[in-house]
Amino acid sequence: MPAPYHGGCQCGAIRYELTAEPQRIVACHCKECQRQSGSAFGMSMLVDRADLHLTGETRSFTRVADSGNDNTGVFCPNCGNRIYNVPGYIEGKVVLKPGTLDDTSWLKPHAYIWLKSAQGWVPLPDGVVPVEGQFPPRD
Incomplete structure (x- = not known):
């Protein structure tokens, strides 16, 4: 599904339009994403800040x-x-929470990160790039 994408918060007070394609989509299994999402992992979508228009x-x-x-x-x-x-760590970018998109049917993570913190019962789909820590891996 090509841009633009639309989304917002649960109550509708915030709406947004994303006018360009995401640079990457990841499923993050770090403890902070688990805490923030209240689930086994959080999803993150790296985008240019200039392409995200909020009201x-x-x-x-x-x-x-x-x-x-x-x-x-x-x-x-x-x-x-x-x-x-x-x-x-990076200028001009934001990490959009893709679950806030109106249409999430096209989402597919490019990688699964922080797998060293992953819940053991969450299976990884075939073909994903598994990363034990932060993406991209650091030396």
Whole structure:
């Protein structure tokens, strides 16, 4: 499904349009994504910040990631739904939470990351790139 893509929060106070294709989609099994999603993993979609156009008021929360970089989560102050993260390690990019898209039927992760924290009962699909830690792997 080609861009543009549309999405928003659970209560509808925030809406967005993504005007370009994502650069990558990953399923992250780190403990922070498990905590944030309330599930076995979180999904993340790297996009250019300039391609994401939001309407509605947001709030943010910044934490220090395992890498030592700041990671700022942007969410709806009404329903608490996380919309995207601003990673401290890369300029001009955001990590959109693809579960907030109106149509998620086309989503397919390019890689599964932080598998060293994965829940043992979650099977990996055939053909995915498994990564034990952060993507891309660091030396």
